[in-house]
Amino acid sequence: MLYGICNLSIVPLRAKEFDTSEMISQVLFGEHFTIIEKQKNWSKIKLTFDDYEGFIDNKQYVEISEACYHQISDHKQFYSGEILDFITNTKDELTTIPLGSNLPLYNNQKLEINSETFLYEGNVLSEKKPKTDILQIAFTYLNSPFLWGGKTPFGIDCSGFTQMVYKLCGYTLFRDAKQQATQGEVLSFIEESEPGDLAFFDDEEGIISHVGIVLNDYNIIHVHGKVRIDTLDHSGIFNADIQKHTHKLRVIKKMI
Template sequence: MYGICNLSIVPLRAESTDQSEMVSQVLFGECFTILEKNKNWSKIKLSFDEYEGFIDNKQFEEISEELFHKISHQTHIYAGEVIDYITDVSGNLLTIPLGAHLPFYENQHFSINEKKFQFEGKVFSGAHSKNEIIQTAFIFLNTPYLWGGKTPFGIDCSGFTQMIYKLCGHKLFRDAHQQAKQGEVLSFIEESEPGDLAFFDNEEGEIIHVGIILKDYHIIHAYGKVRIDTLDHSGIFNNDLHTHTHKLRVIKKLI
């Protein structure tokens, strides 16, 4: 079985209950495989990054295997404004966030199953340069930190890096420790370019944080909010707290 998110922002939970931890979010237009389905909840695996979790059965609609594969393999087009809206043929409005997927988008129209929608806003499509990655990251400045979040209304550190790269046409896994396994290792900060990723670990050596490197030894990352701090060989120096908050582990070049 397969499904697609037909609401703006839906929580993806660790267990099949509303009280469970939100491990990520499913945005409008994202499709997935349904691994298990019971009366109220389904365990799913997202097509984009193969991330797994539980979604409320009332918050998605099922699609055919054929449609799932068509959507998964087409060129993805994403909504490009912090928030916008779509309309159906009856004129009903539905708000969608930055990064919502618009299946089969063409000439301001797209569809899910047999239902047709209109969208007149800005879109992201295709692969973009590192400079575009930086410009896109700035859109999220001052977004509040939210564990499991993926939108400009709340985002975590790896959700931030994943969404920026996704909007620019590049695939990252969901969690920081997964992203740290991608790309090419750089030995020194001096070798890095704006748009590369820096990863940080805890005392046990586990990767727990990630951010996007900017020019002149700065980094943009989600810590309390999406903010810009100083990056040095030790890690992140918080410009408000006047202390290091994260210990640098590795720098990776992905594009």
């Protein structure tokens, strides 16, 4: 078994092994993974955080040893808490990192990849946070543009948004909305929901295709063109800008 880690800021994870293939997700700095299959130019990988699989360009990651992989996995997880920041190596070279990047083997402002040490002086998130903090983290992404497969404030999709918000609060969600809908506890009525719960929405075929985070006073924060706040009712999401419902409610689930 081979192992790898992302040593660049934001790397596309693609459905197939070529540059024009659909970007199904992104691999952020410091995320480590197993390498399922290594080809000449591409590798099929499985991310350790959520078991998500896809193809990554061989030039956009570095291999790590099995011992290093397990050391990172067993170490307490730390994440960058700034919308955009940077790390420096021993040569004072900068690498930008977005919100939610992993900080492998972080200790006293230092992190390590393959025995190379980096310095990070920004805000660090590491502890499980109370449910009330989910909204504060979610608001950090307000007005971020929609990007299919995106996971950062510079472009994000609906399930990438919910996954990253929960990740920064210390909780693990699957990557896609239909996968996230298999987690948590079903609530019978919208009135039972609390801020921080997840609302799921289905398409015309009944397939769950959208997710958002429940707010106070029957509002929801979700990604529709951008990260925005709309009204949530028994029918779904009502967009006041266009005066119509945009998503049909399927279920609300309590994750924590």
